[in-house]
Amino acid sequence: MPRLFDTADQPEYGELSPERRDELIEKIARAIVERSLTAPAIFFLESAKPLSFIGSQVMVFFDPLVRSIFNVRAYNDVRLALEERENVDRLLSAIERYDAEWRAEMKEKKRGKKRK
Numbered sequence: 001m002p003r004l005f006d007t008a009d010q011p012e013y014g015e016l017s018p019e020r021r022d023e024l025i026e027k028i029a030r031a032i033v034e035r036s037l038t039a040p041a042i043f044f045l046e047s048a049k050p051l052s053f054i055g056s057q058v059m060v061f062f063d064p065l066v067r068s069i070f071n072v073r074a075y076n077d078v079r080l081a082l083e084e085r086e087n088v089d090r091l092l093s094a095i096e097r098y099d100a101e102w103r104a105e106m107k108e109k110k111r112g113k114k115r116k
Helices: 018-034 038-061 063-067 072-082 085-115
Strands: none
Touching (some): 018 072, 038 072, 063 072
C-alpha cells in the first residue's frame, strides 16, 4: 500500500528541537483559530492536560497504522511535543494569542465597513 506522504530521509524518533517544537505549536494554533475551534480546543486541552503523557503513549500504540498513511515525522513530532505538559501550556498560549489577534483583525474590518 503506497503512503500518502513521502517519508524518505526523515528521522523517526529522537528529541524534538525547541525550534521545531515552536514551529509545530504555532502551526497547530493557527489551524485551530482559522477553523474557529478556539473554545472547543481550549476546553479539550485544559481537560486533557493531566493525561498528555498517556495520550502520547496512545499515539505510539497507533504508530504502525499511522505510518502507512501519514507523514511519519510530523506525527512523531506531535507525539514528542505531547509528552511534556509544558508544551500543552505553550499551545494553549499560542491559541489564545492568535485568537486575540484574529478578533482584533475582525473588529477592525467591521469598523472599516461601518465607516464606508
